[in-house]
Amino acid sequence: MSADVLERAEPSTPPTFEAPRPRGLGAKTWAATWPKLLAVGIAVGVWQVVALSGWKPDYLLPGPGQTFSRLWEAAVDPDGRLWSSLGTTLRRGLFGFFIALLLGSLLGIAVSRWRVLRAGIGSLITGLQTMPSVAWFPLALLLFGLTENAITFVIVLGAAPSIANGIISGIDEVPPNLLRAGHMLGARGVDRYRYVVLPAALPSYVSGLKQGWAFSWRSLLAGELLVSVPGVVALGSDMSNARNLGQADLVIALMIVILLIGMVVDVVFSSLTNRIRRRRGLTGLDSVPS
Amino acid sequence: MSADVLERAEPSTPPTFEAPRPRGLGAKTWAATWPKLLAVGIAVGVWQVVALSGWKPDYLLPGPGQTFSRLWEAAVDPDGRLWSSLGTTLRRGLFGFFIALLLGSLLGIAVSRWRVLRAGIGSLITGLQTMPSVAWFPLALLLFGLTENAITFVIVLGAAPSIANGIISGIDEVPPNLLRAGHMLGARGVDRYRYVVLPAALPSYVSGLKQGWAFSWRSLLAGELLVSVPGVVALGSDMSNARNLGQADLVIALMIVILLIGMVVDVVFSSLTNRIRRRRGLTGLDSVPS
């Protein structure tokens, strides 16, 4: 009925520790880069093989060589037309996206906030989201005439519903225990959104913004066919002209440009969400051994 | 140092209870319906006022009366053109969406699963998503000629990246504790996805599908504006013909049809996510008094 109390050796002094140095930036960058290079390598390789195989004539399917030299020409062209097209389109895209961001977020918050609003127009948001951008052209022209605003209008109508839906679903998935904790802390009304709902919904919101950006950008390229502002060149109309004149190499070159922009946008948004997620311990599949 | 033990009256027999009857279906339906009716009422009212104000001539901005009678005519037209267009477009849309669903989900799972794949093509997915559908037409025609498959191809390329991104972000947000629990239960490899990752990501995945549907549908209508398959009528080409022939009332009528379809799709997806969420106790803002 008595215990053997086994005494163990006791370390004499508490040990001291040094913080480990974080992993080198170079190694990190390389780990993120080589798979991309490999992917590009494979894609270009396959393309080259298909092109060389003579499956289709090269005016229909130009090879990488021809396309890249066309892209290079356009890039180094002294009148810088590609760059100014790109500049115009990016500026419009960003501007439209930010307006859509604003309106979409407000709309999403409002709809998630008021049950009646959700019942009334919740579904309309998806309805609007499925409307092809060309359907808005007549209205855009009526409201804004031939101005950049007409393009912005088309972008906003294309992207805001997606952003609204993103924030609504983010808010719907906020864990109830956090909402309840916030409520008990006295976060009501605007404070509830500011301090609880929006921060909690942030990761899904930000990853939803990628969808919003995609909608903006696609609406924009469609919208640029609608209005060309005099003296201003833009990617959307360049693309349509290249298509109309059957210049397959230029079409592909412009597609590459669009892809690259999309990828840059992805890197920005993804690193943002990753940072947000990691800070709150949402390490996804990294939390388990694979 | 002693306690007053206060004895309280003890209920003689444990009470029995009847389960409450669930709230009437009628009342529920009505609560979901009246705000929609009100919203439609307001929208049509404003439209009517603007139309009556003579701000724009009615051949540019027809009023609701004219538009709805046009819609009605089209709906009851004995040759059923509207219905067959609708049928074609819906069939294409659903078919393309399901293929996109399949490919997008597999792609998303693969990218979330393998770190190298994510580093290699993760950003490409968003890049593809931002590609306007028209850019794919040359390739679609090369691969499939002037067939329905060309249209399906464009839908899939338009929607699959969005679906993939949706599932990736859903998976990234699965709470680590559930992943770890699953791991300890022995859910590895495919089982991990089947029993843990996918069920956990389901609510955000399903609400992300709305975005995927919107991309499919818009790509589809954009595609139908460009390409027609002989002998087949479709909503997209009807829309473009109506615009080309200056039939503003028909354009708006078709927009209403598109909106309605989008809203029906929303109701389907939303009720699905809501059910999924409620079953797991994610009651969103309903969990706190407002």
Add this chain to the structure above:
Amino acid sequence: GGDSDASSSGSEDGGEVRLGYFPNLTHGTPLVGLSEGFYEDALAEDGATLVAQDFNSGTDTIEALLGGGLDATYIGPSPTVTAFAQSGGEGVRVIAGATSGGAALVVQSEIETIEDLRGEIVATPSVGNTQDIAARAYFQEEGFETDTDGGGDISILGQDNSVTVQAFQQGDIAGAWVPEPYVAILTDAGGKVLLDEAELWPEGQFVTTQLIVRTEFLEEEPDLVADLLNAHVESTSFINDNPDEAKTIIGEQLLELTQSELPAETLTSAFDSLTFTNDPLASTLVESAADAESVEVIEPIEADLADLYDLDPLNEILAEAGEEEVTGP
């Protein structure tokens, strides 16, 4: 329609005149006129400035014009008719012709006769477009049935010109009834002209592009309209007097606007099939509209197409210049 918004009616003192055109060979007149500064110079005399606006689609252009976002534009006959009919004969007026000719039915090399097209696909730019109507009317006359859904003896598909070019190159379609420069592009791609639309018209002339204005603009700003017409006539003369230089200018302008360069031979061949003229060839438009009704692409037009034309200002200018006057339908 009433547009009381001063900022968009564009003709205050020192105001703007907004002129639309397409970056397209058949719009050689505005391309040359803009490049040479004819429009700016003419408008400057009335203290107005020019805002030139390029478009990709007739539909958008018409929506912009009727909506008050544009004062005048170069455009093809079918959008003109659409706008006129849609607005109950109110919205637009043709004030001059610009181009004639330059449309043809191009077919794959193995097609020898119209009969060979039976059961095949022929593409047009879009349902109800000028070439589409010409195609339908012609095939109907030749005894082929067609419908707007692409059914019938010959499938007529209205589809984007870019799709047509590729589909033709791939052999997915047997032929296409298209305007320049697509005639030239398709011929380059191994096609041949089975029928030049010019053969169907008296003297081989039919309207391809014309200058139209908003009716309101015509009524409120006769001086500015006269300025536009002066520049227009000057540009037409320039092209006809210096065809080689004009061709070069047009080529440069197109490259500037579209970043895509037509091969020189294609440009030349297309250019040569066009006639630049101030005559709107009104009767050909009226006939085309009648064809559109008869092939049931459009509903019967209630307004009188004679009201579409207001050629007096043009004729005044032509008279002054000692050129032959033009007539309405």
Add this chain to the structure above:
Amino acid sequence: MTSTRFLRPLTRSSTPREPVRSGGPAVTITGVSKEFGAGDQHTVALHDVDMTVHEGEFLCLVGASGCGKSTLLNLVAGLDVPSAGSVDVGGRKVAFMFQESALFPWLTLHQNVDLALKLQGMPRAERGPRVDELLAMVRLGGRGNRRPHELSGGMRQRGALARVLAQDADVVLMDEPFAALDAMTRDNMHDELERIWTEVGLTVVFVTHNVREAVRLGDRTILMESGPGRVKREYNINLPRPRHHEDVAVAEMSGRLTEELKAEVARHVR
């Protein structure tokens, strides 16, 4: 409820006084029932519960797992509405320390506590020192820059305690607040909680499974029975304060209470 209340220093060293059991009711629960679900999911969590918590009282709730304790606290907090009956807190400000910690994962520990102060309108300059004081009190000084997922289970619970105390509420509901703490740390927390309760005149409703803890802290302990949850008995704990977990009197009374509870629970165990 005045805006200066939270300025009252917790570290003020005052002689311990007897609890402010003014006798006025702070929380009145009358005929409360709570049901969940329908059909074969139907559960009666609470049936006809009457309970009064007095102003300044420290009330402990004990009862079998699943008997409705958390449900009852939810109703008092206003987070849920009773199926029948009424709950009245007379407009008092209620704070709630949940059974699971519910710290905000996007905020550091420091920011979590700070937010509670900010939401009461405390000026920024005063908040910093106050947060540090609270964190030191729960023995988390120097951990303020950690996020919840970087803390151990017991640390999160202490963080939640600091956040609840930051709220400076009139009524504090605590749902097994110290379940994840080792004996030493728990004793510390008991001392701190008792001190604050005495000084500030809080009303506390404290759910625990640890009878010794109830005897250590409470003025009164209510035993709930389950299936459905009802008030079964109540016990006044008339031991003088300060008490200690190791006091013989505390141990003895805990023993007696445990016996009684076990007997009660055994009679009704489902």
Add this chain to the structure above:
Amino acid sequence: MTSTRFLRPLTRSSTPREPVRSGGPAVTITGVSKEFGAGDQHTVALHDVDMTVHEGEFLCLVGASGCGKSTLLNLVAGLDVPSAGSVDVGGRKVAFMFQESALFPWLTLHQNVDLALKLQGMPRAERGPRVDELLAMVRLGGRGNRRPHELSGGMRQRGALARVLAQDADVVLMDEPFAALDAMTRDNMHDELERIWTEVGLTVVFVTHNVREAVRLGDRTILMESGPGRVKREYNINLPRPRHHEDVAVAEMSGRLTEELKAEVARHVR
């Protein structure tokens, strides 16, 4: 590890036998350290921990909140990798009952337990009765159709226990499994756990803050010290089984152990 192991009935009434303390090591922890973060977030959670858990042993871990107990279990479970040293479980199947329940919210209670069986390849026909048996054992019979959010905190913990037992692992890690249970229910769970441990010959590593619980259940108790987490002392609990929570011997030994622990902890409290 054979596929028939889980068929062994838990309800088989066998005479309690002395624990299978074969002496062979089931878990060997050698020189393990674990650090988190960098810069001013840097934390040394464990430093140079050596520990052996014997086959069939019931080992309890006690220590101050935040001393690294959960971290250690994570390392044994293979959910995390040590910064230094090694952990060897000799290919044994390890089950883990987490400090927070981690039931799957998309499954009912029944399905949660069922999944554990399914993932071991038990045929469907056998699973149903087995799940019912396990749920009855944790006193949740009839609650199988509830989802986790419809259960009380203690019910969720018991559900997690049923799920862990369903796994039929060789080594079971339990992180404060009974912290949210009332005394009665906890005693029941103790009895059930001890019975299964005895019958099946499990190896158990059991984290608790309740010394009485450690004495009630364990063959051996290890005291960890914090800042950073290290093994401080260990105590053999040489009391004969069956033991009961209320046994005088258990109470007495708990008292002594508590004293020692407090003294230890007090010396190193941060």
